[in-house]
Every structure is written in C-alpha cells, then in structure tokens.
Amino acid sequence: MKLTRRLLPIAVAAFATSLSPVSVLAADYPSRPIEIVVPSSPGGGTDVMARAFADIAKKYVPQPFIVSNKPGASGGIGMTEVQRAAPDGYKIAVLISELAIIPHLGMTKATVSDFIPIARLNGDPGLIAVRADAPWQSIDELLAQARKQPGSLSMGNAGTGTIWHLAAAAVEEKTGVRFNHVPFQGAAPSVMALAGGHVDAITVSPAEIGTFVEAGKIRVLVSMAERRLPAPYDKVVTFKEKGVDLVVGTWRGLGVPLGTPPGVVQYLRDAARKTAEDPAFRDALVRANLQPAYMSGEQFQPFMNSQSSYFKKLLGGINLQK
Numbered sequence: 001m002k003l004t005r006r007l008l009p010i011a012v013a014a015f016a017t018s019l020s021p022v023s024v025l026a027a028d029y030p031s032r033p034i035e036i037v038v039p040s041s042p043g044g045g046t047d048v049m050a051r052a053f054a055d056i057a058k059k060y061v062p063q064p065f066i067v068s069n070k071p072g073a074s075g076g077i078g079m080t081e082v083q084r085a086a087p088d089g090y091k092i093a094v095l096i097s098e099l100a101i102i103p104h105l106g107m108t109k110a111t112v113s114d115f116i117p118i119a120r121l122n123g124d125p126g127l128i129a130v131r132a133d134a135p136w137q138s139i140d141e142l143l144a145q146a147r148k149q150p151g152s153l154s155m156g157n158a159g160t161g162t163i164w165h166l167a168a169a170a171v172e173e174k175t176g177v178r179f180n181h182v183p184f185q186g187a188a189p190s191v192m193a194l195a196g197g198h199v200d201a202i203t204v205s206p207a208e209i210g211t212f213v214e215a216g217k218i219r220v221l222v223s224m225a226e227r228r229l230p231a232p233y234d235k236v237v238t239f240k241e242k243g244v245d246l247v248v249g250t251w252r253g254l255g256v257p258l259g260t261p262p263g264v265v266q267y268l269r270d271a272a273r274k275t276a277e278d279p280a281f282r283d284a285l286v287r288a289n290l291q292p293a294y295m296s297g298e299q300f301q302p303f304m305n306s307q308s309s310y311f312k313k314l315l316g317g318i319n320l321q322k
C-alpha cells in the first residue's frame with residue numbers, strides 16, 4: 001500500500017524514532033576515544049593487562065583506548081565510577097576479582113550484577129613472597145615464626161578487602177597463624193615496600209613481582225594455585241602440596257554499565273575476543289607473567305556470580321580484622 005503525502009512524514013518520523021537512541025548509537029560507535037578505567041595503581045598486573053589490551057585492540061577498533069588509573073577502596077572507586085557513567089560504551093571498567101569481595105564488606109554498592117561483562121582476559125593465582133635476603137627459606141619456616149610469635153610478621157597486600165588481603169587472611173584461617181596485615185594502594189606499592197624492607201612478606205600475583213624474581217631480589221615461598229606454575233615459578237611449591245587445601249587467585253576482565261546498547265556491547269565483545277586471540281596480546285601477557293584466561297561475556301557473568309557467592313561464604317569464616 002502506497003503512503004500518501006500526508007502520512008509519509010509521520011512514517012519517516014516513526015522510523016527515525018525506532019532507530020534512536022540504541023540502533024543509531026550502535027551504528028555510529030565508536031566515534032571518539034574509549035576510556036578504560038583501571039581501578040588500581042600504575043605498574044601492577046591490572047594496569048599492565050589494560051595497557052596491553054589498549055595497544056593491541058587498536059588493530060580492531062578505529063578509535064584509541066585511553067587508559068586511566070583510578071585506584072582506591074580496593075578497586076571500588078574506579079569500578080563504581082564506570083558503573084555510574086553514561087551507558088554509551090565510551091567508559092569501560094577493568095573488572096577485577098575484588099568486585100566479588102568488597103560489596104560483602106560494605107566497601108562499595110557496586111556488585112557483579114551492576115555491569116554487563118565484555119570478556120575475562122586473565123587469571124592468576126596468589127603467591128607469598130619475601131626478599132631474597134629474608135631468613136625464611138621455605139613457607140614452613142615463615143609459618144613456624146608466625147605461629148610462634150603471632151602478629152610479629154608484617155604481611156603486605158594490595159589494600160584492605162583486596163583479593164590479596166583476603167588470601168593472607170585465608171592462610172591464617174587454614175594454618176592457625178596470625179600476621180600483621182599492612183595494606184597499600186595497589187599491588188605495585190606493596191611490592192616496592194617489600195623490596196625496600198618495609199614489610200616482611202606480601203601476598204601478590206606472579207605479574208607484579210616477575211621482574212624482581214628474575215633479578216634475584218624477591219623469592220617466592222608458596223603458590224595458591226591448583227598445580228605448579230610454569231617457569232620461573234616451576235620450583236615453587238603449592239599449598240596443596242603442603243597439605244593445605246587453599247586455592248585463591250585473581251581475575252581481570254572488562255565490563256560496561258547496565259543499559260549499554262546491545263549493539264555496542266556486541267561490538268566490544270567482538271573486539272575483545274579478537275584482541276584476546278591475537279598472539280601479540282597473549283605474548284604481552286606471558287612476558288608480564290600474566291596468564292591468558294579468555295572467557296566470553298556470556299561465560300563471564302555466571303563466573304562472576306559464582307565468585308561472589310564463593311567469597312561471601314569465605315568471608316563468613318574468617319576475620320579480616322585480625
């Protein structure tokens with residue numbers, strides 16, 4: 001049926017309305033640089049991963065990714081900023097494992113349900129590390145002193161409520177020791193504190209201490225992985241090998257605010273998949289001692305939900321204020 005001249009403008013207006021704002025935005029996206037908010041300090045594993053992603057993703061996205069660091073509140077400040085941002089795809093959060101922890105501590109209102117996941121990109125186990133000249137040659141020796149003199153050993157972490165604070169508290173719960181927890185604003189500052197002799201040990205991921213380990217300045221005593229890691233950590237014993245049932249690790253991915261148009265979400269998911277599959281990105285992670293662990297957005301959501309449930313249960317059995 002032909003449209004009359006009188007009805008034609010109405011039909012055109014209706015068609016235009018049907019295209020906005022979601023379909024029009026998706027069609028034009030991206031038309032300007034995209035900000036990636038890293039919820040931690042520069043130099044740590046999260047920052048390294050984000051910058052590697054931004055560098056490689058430019059092959060697949062016509063606009064650049066701009067990395068900005070927003071540390072604080074164990075990642076809560078940076079992630080909450082993105083959660084409250086306009087849902088237009090121009091501000092993306094690096095989602096970290098703390099998102100499954102700190103809401104249960106009342107440190108943020110943002111939860112795993114407040115983001116649309118784009119992809120998980122990395123996953124790493126926890127380590128306990130000391131300076132190379134430290135008196136403890138094994139995890140048994142470190143725990144023996146902590147057990148004999150409760151609170152005498154200072155254990156640095158990436159911040160109150162972070163995965164590494166929780167990891168150290170879990171060690172206490174599993175082994176019956178007590179540390180003096182010392183929080184920093186991110187993993188990188190905790191590593192520098194260890195190197196400078198300001199703390200006795202730290203809980204950390206392989207990425208943050210790789211260069212120090214290779215330089216012979218820091219020694220790793222134990223891993224919280226399911227099984228031994230590849231070199232240079234292949235000689236590091238796991239807690240499981242020591243008869244302690246403890247597996248704790250971090251993960252990192254990307255997410256956007258709820259309400260982001262489906263077309264934009266799919267565009268970012270496609271770009272993230274291509275970037276994650278790019279050998280250059282994988283090589284960049286491996287060089288930084290970060291383990292590639294891609295997971296699609298559809299898989300990432302139930303994973304984050306399960307992590308939130310896991311840490312909520314774990315927090316119910318330990319005391320982070322020891």
